Amino acid sequence: MDLGLTDKVALVTGGSSGIGLAIAARLAAEGCKVAIAGRQKAKLDKAVADVPGARGFAADVSDAAQVARLIDEVIAAFDRIDIVVSNAGTHLPGRLEDVETGALARHLDTKVLGPWELAKRVAPHMRKQGGGRFIVIIGQAGKVPQANGIASTISNAAQHAFVKSLSDDLARDNILVNAVCPSRIKSPLTHALGTLHNEVYLGRSLEQQETRWGAEVPLGRWGTPDDIANAVAFLASERARFIVGANIDVDGGHQRMIF
Amino acid sequence: MDLGLAGKVALVTGASRGIGKAIAQSLIAEGCRVAICARDGERLRAAVEDLSHGQNLGQNLGQTGHAIGVVTDVTDEAAVNNFVAKAHAAFGRVDILVNNAGTHLRGTVDSTTLDILERQLRDKVFGFFAMVKAVLPIMRAQKDGRIVNVIGQAARHPHPDRFPSGVTNAACMALTKSVADAVARDNIRVNAVCPQYIESELLASLIDKEMRERKVDRATAAAGFTRSNPLGRTGTPAEVADLVSFLVSDSANFVAGTAVSIDGGYHRYVFG
Numbered sequence: 001m002d003l004g005l006t007d008k009v010a011l012v013t014g015g016s017s018g019i020g021l022a023i024a025a026r027l028a029a030e031g032c033k034v035a036i037a038g039r040q041k042a043k044l045d046k047a048v049a050d051v052p053g054a055r056g057f058a059a060d061v062s063d064a065a066q067v068a069r070l071i072d073e074v075i076a077a078f079d080r081i082d083i084v085v086s087n088a089g090t091h092l093p094g095r096l097e098d099v100e101t102g103a104l105a106r107h108l109d110t111k112v113l114g115p116w117e118l119a120k121r122v123a124p125h126m127r128k129q130g131g132g133r134f135i136v137i138i139g140q141a142g143k144v145p146q147a148n149g150i151a152s153t154i155s156n157a158a159q160h161a162f163v164k165s166l167s168d169d170l171a172r173d174n175i176l177v178n179a180v181c182p183s184r185i186k187s188p189l190t191h192a193l194g195t196l197h198n199e200v201y202l203g204r205s206l207e208q209q210e211t212r213w214g215a216e217v218p219l220g221r222w223g224t225p226d227d228i229a230n231a232v233a234f235l236a237s238e239r240a241r242f243i244v245g246a247n248i249d250v251d252g253g254h255q256r257m258i259f
Numbered sequence: 260m261d262l263g264l265a266g267k268v269a270l271v272t273g274a275s276r277g278i279g280k281a282i283a284q285s286l287i288a289e290g291c292r293v294a295i296c297a298r299d300g301e302r303l304r305a306a307v308e309d310l311s312h313g314q315n316l317g318q319n320l321g322q323t324g325h326a327i328g329v330v331t332d333v334t335d336e337a338a339v340n341n342f343v344a345k346a347h348a349a350f351g352r353v354d355i356l357v358n359n360a361g362t363h364l365r366g367t368v369d370s371t372t373l374d375i376l377e378r379q380l381r382d383k384v385f386g387f388f389a390m391v392k393a394v395l396p397i398m399r400a401q402k403d404g405r406i407v408n409v410i411g412q413a414a415r416h417p418h419p420d421r422f423p424s425g426v427t428n429a430a431c432m433a434l435t436k437s438v439a440d441a442v443a444r445d446n447i448r449v450n451a452v453c454p455q456y457i458e459s460e461l462l463a464s465l466i467d468k469e470m471r472e473r474k475v476d477r478a479t480a481a482a483g484f485t486r487s488n489p490l491g492r493t494g495t496p497a498e499v500a501d502l503v504s505f506l507v508s509d510s511a512n513f514v515a516g517t518a519v520s521i522d523g524g525y526h527r528y529v530f531g
Contacts, residue, residue: 001260001289001504030260143530157530164529171489171524185513218443223513230510233260239501242494244524247531253443253516258436259415259531 004238006031014088016047018187022225061114071121086115092151111155131174140183167245183251218253263509265290268350273360275302277459281496294346296331333386343393379423404447405507412455439516455522488523
């Protein structure tokens with residue numbers, strides 16, 4: 001399938017490892033000119049070495065001034081931005097009593113205000129160019145509640161609302177905003193978190209819980225960062241021109257909602 | 260992107276025109292052999308002719324596009340089993356099923372009779388399920404299968420004169436998730452695509468109806484549909500087909516039990 005991505009300029013935030021790096025690599029393989037943004041220079045340098053033709057840009061998206069500078073630098077380097085993949089941010093585990101309010105606030109700065117500022121800065125450029133793509137990677141905590149990850153459920157649900165409303169706002173400029181929702185992906189992030197607590201879903205029968213059917217992924221295995229990268233590449237492509245304000249769950253069937 | 264579909268065998272129901280035919284075309288362009296079905300023999304013959312002569316030269320140049328057609332009413336279980344058996348006999352395997360068949364019976368709550376509702380349910384819910392049941396033994400033996408159900412957004416948003424579709428589509432969404440859960444361990448991935456306001460004969464006939472009933476010109480009648488989504492235009496069957504091809508491909512190997520909207524932004528759900 002010809003994705004029509006040759007020579008498109010793509011910016012991937014949080015792109016120096018895990019899912020972000022896989023997205024950068026996939027877009028580069030499809031012909032994009034890729035800008036990788038990350039906070040740590042050493043990780044960025046290594047990522048750029050791994051992705052042919054990519055360039056690294058140091059930026060902390062929780063800082064509005066750094067986001068503004070990032071977009072300016074990418075435009076200066078490439079003359080345009082066609083695709084933004086907002087992937088920066090981590091998971092903040094913990095129950096109510098475990099998480100300091102300040103930590104939640106900082107988490108929101110990265111996960112919510114980061115993409116917000118990115119969109120604000122990049123939309124005028126995309127508008128002038130006649131269109132673009134803005135894809136947010138939203139961890140499934142946004143739609144799968146969990147007692148021991150409340151901070152992430154808050155930030156990620158806000159990301160969903162942002163994607164849907166922003167997609168309404170920017171569609172008239174042919175800037176298509178969508179999301180990819182990963183869960184059960186083996187990555188440095190999930191590895192660092194250790195064993196994820198099994199979510200207990202209301203409505204699961206005792207038999208289901210006892211046979212661990214509920215605790216395991218329907219497909220019977222975890223996914224890889226490449227699985228996310230493929231969905232992003234499709235959404236970023238010319239083949240996805242009618243997909244607006246949608247999200248693709250890449251989770252092996254994990255999340256339980258029908259709609 | 261190499262979707263890894265070369266040589267795979269796909270069954271597409273309701274594929275003599277519109278979205279179904281476009282899906283068949285897209286899969287052939289990706290290297291699939293395709294068996295299509297429809298109820299009208301003449302239309303089906305014309306579609307198979309079209310698909311077989313490489314109208315869509317895809318990445319596999321040199322492939323003439325191998326397609327067969329079997330006249331089938333998916334509400335008839337025996338006919339469904341016959342379609343699947345014929346396809347399996349012709350091609351030796353069944354890798355992909357795209358459930359697209361089913362009419363859209365218009366009706367408000369007041370105008371819909373039990374008979375109309377039953378016919379709509381039989382067409383789409385029973386038809387989808389019958390096709391799934393028929394291909395499952397083959398896919399399980401292969402330890403590989405990909406199923407996509409094409410389900411309109413009436414599932415998510417009620418519309419005054421789409422009551423039968425709304426009920427039926429919501430049932431098809433539940434069917435998709437339950438079947439997905441049941442067969443995932445057999446390496447069979449089941450998903451749905453939810454298109455809305457796609458250019459098609461159906462949409463054209465709805466526009467005709469608007470013109471007649473409101474006594475307006477075509478542009479005015481069509482405007483209601485093009486303004487119905489933030490993008491401001493209708494979609495094309497080829498756009499739906501591209502999404503289906505992606506979902507049944509190896510590039511979507513971890514996508515299961517989900518429904519992807521393709522509607523120019525029409526639907527109003529924040530989380531899905």
